[in-house]
Amino acid sequence: MHAEAWQGIRNGFESDRLAHAYVIVGSPRGNALQFAESFLKLLFCENTDKPCNECPSCRRIEAHKHVDTLWIEPQSKSRQIKADEVRALVHRITQTSFEGGWKAGVILAADCMNTNSANILLKTLEEPPSKTILLIVTNSPQALLPTIISRCQKVVLSDNSAEMPDSVWQAPLMNILRALPPASGLDAARLASSLKALFEIVKAGIADAVGGDLDQADEALDGSKLKDIIDARINSLLKEVQAEVFRVILDWHRDVLLLASGIDEQRLIFPDELESLREQAVLHTQGSALKSMQVIEGMARRLERNIPDLQIFDEAFRTLTR
Numbered sequence: 031m032h033a034e035a036w037q038g039i040r041n042g043f044e045s046d047r048l049a050h051a052y053v054i055v056g057s058p059r060g061n062a063l064q065f066a067e068s069f070l071k072l073l074f075c076e077n078t079d080k081p082c083n084e085c086p087s088c089r090r091i092e093a094h095k096h097v098d099t100l101w102i103e104p105q106s107k108s109r110q111i112k113a114d115e116v117r118a119l120v121h122r123i124t125q126t127s128f129e130g131g132w133k134a135g136v137i138l139a140a141d142c143m144n145t146n147s148a149n150i151l152l153k154t155l156e157e158p159p160s161k162t163i164l165l166i167v168t169n170s171p172q173a174l175l176p177t178i179i180s181r182c183q184k185v186v187l188s189d190n191s192a193e194m195p196d197s198v199w200q201a202p203l204m205n206i207l208r209a210l211p212p213a214s215g216l217d218a219a220r221l222a223s224s225l226k227a228l229f230e231i232v233k234a235g236i237a238d239a240v241g242g243d244l245d246q247a248d249e250a251l252d253g254s255k256l257k258d259i260i261d262a263r264i265n266s267l268l269k270e271v272q273a274e275v276f277r278v279i280l281d282w283h284r285d286v287l288l289l290a291s292g293i294d295e296q297r298l299i300f301p302d303e304l305e306s307l308r309e310q311a312v313l314h315t316q317g318s319a320l321k322s323m324q325v326i327e328g329m330a331r332r333l334e335r336n337i338p339d340l341q342i343f344d345e346a347f348r349t350l351t352r
């Protein structure tokens with residue numbers, strides 16, 4: 031599928047003319063991840079017919095455990111790639127390799143780098159260490175610094191237009207989470223509408239992208255069949271985002287539970303939100319925080335049955351009212 035892009039990398043490898051850094055545009059959990067793994071296998075494979083996918087090196091690459099490679103990614107979708115992580119990656123690839131060959135760093139979902147992280151990376155790109163490859167994987171290259179892009183060779187596997195960038199829903203979701211628990215029934219209704227609005231925005235974005243994709247691809251299909259296909263695809267993509275959103279809401283409540291239980295702050299999923307989390311935790315006992323998590327899980331479950339979403343959100347947020 032990406033034969034041309036792959037051949038380009040192969041030629042570069044065989045003629046010893048690889049670039050120091052590549053931006054791989056595609057899904058960081060799908061095609062671009064696989065491409066990055068194949069790329070590294072090509073570098074590290076122990077057999078002549080590279081990549082063999084079978085030698086210990088190929089296997090270690092696949093497990094993301096090769097000693098001369100380092101992978102970083104945002105630990106949870108709601109989080110950024112922090113400067114410390116990029117610093118650790120840069121540190122690793124500027125040192126001597128353990129096995130005497132290549133060293134490689136991979137940044138998955140690189141668009142999640144914050145400004146500090148991006149600047150550290152940029153510095154490395156300006157003075158790349160020798161025998162080193164950096165793979166920067168993203169499905170939204172427009173979110174990277176242009177100065178980063180310009181220093182990398184670009185490999186476009188897919189423009190992933192149907193994939194909703196996480197940034198579309200993250201900021202509004204964090205606003206909702208910080209406003210919890212609702213102070214009154216009215217407040218609960220307001221937050222429920224905000225959550226509903228968030229999903230409407232996501233859905234509209236997906237619909238645009240999917241419609242555009244299919245209009246081009248399936249001109250031969252008749253109108254009603256095309257609409258069915260589009261609707262099914264929108265719904266399945268929307269469900270994926272919904273599941274992710276509920277996972278973040280659940281993670282948030284898990285942090286509140288940890289704080290309400292007096293457990294070490296080091297283990298928070300949202301350490302940057304410590305202040306809001308603390309304010310919410312003091313309103314809870316361990317028992318009530320646990321109950322909040324159950325309410326959120328119940329919301330996610332009810333969404334799968336055909337209950338109107340606003341009703342589900344409204345009832346759940348009312349239950350969470352302090």
Ligand SMILES: [Zn+2]
Pocket residue numbers: 071074075076077081082083084085086087088
């Ligand atoms: Zn191999």
